[in-house]
Amino acid sequence: MSLELVVSDIVAGLFLGASFALIAVGYSMVYGILRLINFAHGDFYMVAAFISYTILGAVTVGTKVDWGNVVWVGVVTMLAGGVLAVAVAKLVYSPMRRAATLSLMIAALGVSQILENGVLNIPSWGSNYLPFPVTPPSAGFTVATVHYTWTQVGIIGIAVVLMGGAYWIVNHTMVGTAMRAVAQDRTAAMLMGIKTDRIISIVFFIGGGLAGAAAIMMSLYYGEINYLMGFSIGLQAFTAAVLGGIGNVAGAALGGLLLGVLESVGTGIFGAQWALLFAFGALVLTLWLRPRGLLGERVGQRV
Amino acid sequence: MSGSMVHRSLAVVGALSAALVVGCCSATTVASAAASSAASSGTYLVGVSEPITGAEAPSGTEIYDGEVLAVDKINAAGGVLGHKIVLKEEDDACEPQTSVNAANKLVSLGVQAMVGGYCSSAAEPAEPIYTRAGIPNIQVAANATTLVTHGYKNVFLLDPTGGLQAHEASAFFTQILKLKNVFIADDESTYAVNxxxxxxxxxxxxxxxxxxxxxxxxxxxxxxxxxDTLRSDGADAVYWTGYFAQAAEFVRQLRTAGLKIPFVTADGSVTPTYIKDAGADATGTYSTIAVLSSFLTGSAAQTFDSSYKSKFHATPGPYSAYGYDGIYALVDAAKSAGSLTPSKVIAALHRLKFKGLTGTVSFAANGARVGAHFIVLEVVKGKYELAPHQPPTS
Structure with a gap:
């Protein structure tokens, strides 16, 4: 295994990890504030991908990329992801506020099934692998025989900016302070005059929006979408959140990138059939040495 | 769709025939087959278990239509040993459970042979039912190796299993592409790994x-x-044996990474969806596959094609010709046995050798097809075409 191969695998892993990270941040923020492992989160990503597919398909002529269209459809997709997440929170999780955590988690699994089978039954969506309406150009640059496209660079750049934005909101704004207060003690936060329901909605909105951003970017890159696409990536994003320290934005981002690199390097060294074993082996080892995850803090400080 | 134990999910290369017959689902009554089969005089009742509902329904209908064409021709010429063939169709929905129900129903109706089957995962659990009934089980398009590893003496596969395809692929790499290093990848499904x-x-x-x-x-x-791995290994071609969704992603990412090496898939990736999803990157990629109805050559094939079109107002589906050959395999065996008695027909099927639309039809001792034609397809302008250079037929 040459050094060159390791380097190109790490770069490939960062790219893969960027999508894990964007989804992991939403997972992590929701966990931080509600202690809910929102298994439907991966399906927000999936539904957002179908929404972007439909809108982009309607406005695209030919297969040439119109970046103006991609940008505004991207924004609409993020909003749609956010609205979907808030709707699920209001309709399903909010009435269950006093239910046990386990009940909430089962409800989340139920929402996941409803979204997947709902998409399956929508006539123009269905169970097929659908080709994404636009294909990004392959223009880019070459480093040591490996070709990277500008689209890939753009995707990583946008992911970093969005995650930075989420981090900034949580740690440097009034709303973020309110989020951390609700996470620490919801009753006390309410007594201080914080509108906890609204704060929870904002957290869901940000999480859903980030999943929406990941959805359009990854669909653009991989070129096809399917109603089951959220399951596997959701599981990996959840893992990334735990690896980084669940409830913590920076941890989720770091965990996502790290998991991507581990899978990629694992594939390079051992072959694709061993990649998940390698990555999850590393996860178990990390949690064994550091049960709170890499950047996990004491429970009271989460969000 | 689970990847194991596969079938051809694919390949509606021609137009889809729209006539779906919705199968009813009466409760299964397992009656003794032998008792009722003796009753039918003057007709030769042949069961057809096919997906006629669900995602694979178009393929099932196309195979059935191919069989109907053969039956019409044979009956017009006086039938088999003085008996007119009557087809009895049942829906297996490409599901194991439904397939078992269909098999029980057909057996209880007293069919004297079964010619059908598209999905291996549906065909496999129904095998013992036909075996207990003692009737020939001619599988038209299901081709998992496991179908012929249970030691049943009445199972015959018209669609060749993975071995012949592998042979075609290696001949293509060594004799046509003349390449040094081939990178083989599968999706961990039984068929692809095989x-x-x-x-x-x-x-x-x-x-x-x-x-x-x-x-x-x-x-x-x-x-x-x-x-990255295949680049650093110095691969100069890729052979992908898995399914179409990943094939499209694989080839797109390969081209995005700047690698222009030949990309060859096995038959699991042959479907218009692959071409759509891979977009421009599908162009110039190859696939190995047992010969499909639309790529048959010769006068018999032309007659088949035109009579299919005039009767069903549709292009034959990829496996329609296999359905046609399946009926002829049964009838030729019955004629050479000089009897419609299932056990004698089974014995004759083991000795069978005739020239069908899809190549020579004969079976190995375990029932796997011997002598089928394989072809290499190339994607040209968004369509499958015969690749200009075909490996010599073995």
Whole structure:
């Protein structure tokens, strides 16, 4: 295994990890504030991908990329992801506020099934692998025989900016302070005059929006979408959140990138059939040495 | 769709025939087959178990139509040994459970043979039912190796299993593309792993070298590190034996990474969806597959094609010709046995050898097809066409 191969695998892993990270941040923020492992989160990503597919398909002529269209459809997709997440929170999780955590988690699994089978039954969506309406150009640059496209660079750049934005909101704004207060003690936060329901909605909105951003970017890159696409990536994003320290934005981002690199390097060294074993082996080892995850803090400080 | 135990999910290369017959689902009554089958005089009742509902329904209908064409022709010429053939169709929905119900129903109706089947996963659990009934079980398009490993003496597969495909693939790599290093990858499904292993075995001892087979979980969407590996190994072609969704992602990422090496898939990736999803990157990629109805040559094939079109107002489906050959296999066997008695027909099927639309039709001792034609397809302008250079037929 040459050094060159390791380097190109790490770069490939960062790219893969960027999508894990964007989804992991939403997972992590929701966990931080509600202690809910929102298994439907991966399906927000999936539904957002179908929404972007439909809108982009309607406005695209030919297969040439119109970046103006991609940008505004991207924004609409993020909003749609956010609205979907808030709707699920209001309709399903909010009435269950006093239910046990386990009940909430089962409800989340139920929402996941409803979204997947709902998409399956929508006539123009269905169970097929659908080709994404636009294909990004392959223009880019070459480093040591490996070709990277500008689209890939753009995707990583946008992911970093969005995650930075989420981090900034949580740690440097009034709303973020309110989020951390609700996470620490919801009753006390309410007594201080914080509108906890609204704060929870904002957290869901940000999480859903980030999943929406990941959805359009990854669909653009991989070129096809399917109603089951959220399951596997959701599981990996959840893992990334735990690896980084669940409830913590920076941890989720770091965990996502790290998991991507581990899978990629694992594939390079051992072959694709061993990649998940390698990555999850590393996860178990990390949690064994550091049960709170890499950047996990004491429970009271989460969000 | 689970990846194991597969079938051809694919390949509606022609137009889809729209006439779906919705099968009813009466409760299964397992009556003694032998008792009722003796009753029918003057007719030869043949069961057809096919998906006629669900996602695979178009393929089932196309195979059935191919069979109907053969039956019409045979009956017009006086039938088989003085008996008119009557087809009895049942829906297996490409599901194991439904397939078992269909088999029980057909057997209880007293069919004297079964000619049908598209999905291996549906065909397999129904095998013992036809075996207990003692009737020939001619599988038209199901082709998992496991179908012929249970030791049943009445099972015959018209669609060749992975071994012949591997042979075709290795001949294509060594004799047509003349390449040194082939990178083989599968999706961990039974069928894909089988083809991958057999191809590697077939390439051993030739001038073409293979690397370790890469097994890529079917949930993976990202191939970048696999591509890094094959680049650093110095691969000059890829053989993908898995399914179409990943094939499209794989080839797109391969081209995005700047690798223009030949990309060859096995039959699991042959479907218009692959071409749509891979977009421009599908152009120039190859696929190995048992000959499909639309690529048959010769006068018999032309007659088949035109009579199919005039009767059903549709292009034959990829496996319609296999349905046609399936009926002829049964009838030729019955004629050479001089009897419609199922046990004698089974014995004659083992000795059968005739020239069908899809190549020579004969069966190995375990019932696997021998003598089928394989072809290499190339994607040209968004369509499958016969690749200009075909490996010599073995």
């Amino acid at each position: 083809v991958a292993n057999l191809t590697k075995k077939d390439l051993a001892g030739t001038s073409t070298k293979t690397f370790a087979i890469e097994a890529i979980p079917s949930t993976d969407q990202d191939f970048s590190s696999v591509i």
